[in-house]
Amino acid sequence: MGAWVAYLRSDAALTRELNARLVADHGLTSNDYEVLLHLSHAPERAMRRVDLAQGVVLTASGITRLLDGLERAGYVEKGSCSSDARVTYAVLTEAGLDKLREAADSHLDAVRELFSGRFDDDELETLARLLGRLGGGSDGGTCEPPS
Numbered sequence: 282m283g284a285w286v287a288y289l290r291s292d293a294a295l296t297r298e299l300n301a302r303l304v305a306d307h308g309l310t311s312n313d314y315e316v317l318l319h320l321s322h323a324p325e326r327a328m329r330r331v332d333l334a335q336g337v338v339l340t341a342s343g344i345t346r347l348l349d350g351l352e353r354a355g356y357v358e359k360g361s362c363s364s365d366a367r368v369t370y371a372v373l374t375e376a377g378l379d380k381l382r383e384a385a386d387s388h389l390d391a392v393r394e395l396f397s398g399r400f401d402d403d404e405l406e407t408l409a410r411l412l413g414r415l416g417g418g419s420d421g422g423t424c425e426p427p428s
Contacts, residue, residue, distance in 0.1 A: 295395055302391050307384040312337060312347055314388060317356060317381040320373035321426045327360050327372040356380055381426045 300311040309317070315337045320326050328336070334344035348371050351357040356377030360370035373381075397405060 298395055299388070299391055303384060303388055306387055307380070309380065309384055312339065313351060313356075314381070314384060316344075316347060316351065316371070317373060317377055318426060320357065320371060321378055321381055323373075325372075326378070327370045329362075330369050330371050333371050351377065354380075378426065385426050 296311065303309045303311055303314055316333060319333060319336050320328060330344055330348065331341070333348075334341055337344070339347065348357055351371075352359065354376075356374055358372050358374055360372040362368035362370065400408065
């Protein structure tokens with residue numbers, strides 16, 4: 282149980298600190314950043330809203346609320362599907378890509394400071410492998426926006 286408690290506490294502390302820094306420095310939450318990042322790597326910078334919700338582990342109502350805020354900020358816009366009117370897309374705008382790029386350096390610096398900088402390369406590989414057993418792990422993606 283000690284490992285479980287340590288995992289829960291470290292996850293909560295890291296998430297809270299990374300989120301606080303993103304909000305203070307860029308006006309984005311960690312979820313905002315993750316959504317912008319997913320969209321930046323998607324073909325045509327667009328994803329079906331339901332697929333985006335799965336990718337960032339949010340409910341349908343959670344992704345709707347999050348995207349509403351990003352739309353108001355001008356970072357995301359709604360797209361439609363020509364073959365199925367029931368399907369809507371989230372589309373990353375140029376302003377959204379610019380915001381993501383603006384936030385990326387300081388966010389990744391914070392990740393290195395608070396997480397990866399505390400382990401050597403072998404430990405990071407082991408940790409990734411061990412956490413991968415829990416499922417919901419990496420899709421092989423990156424934490425950085427495209428150049």
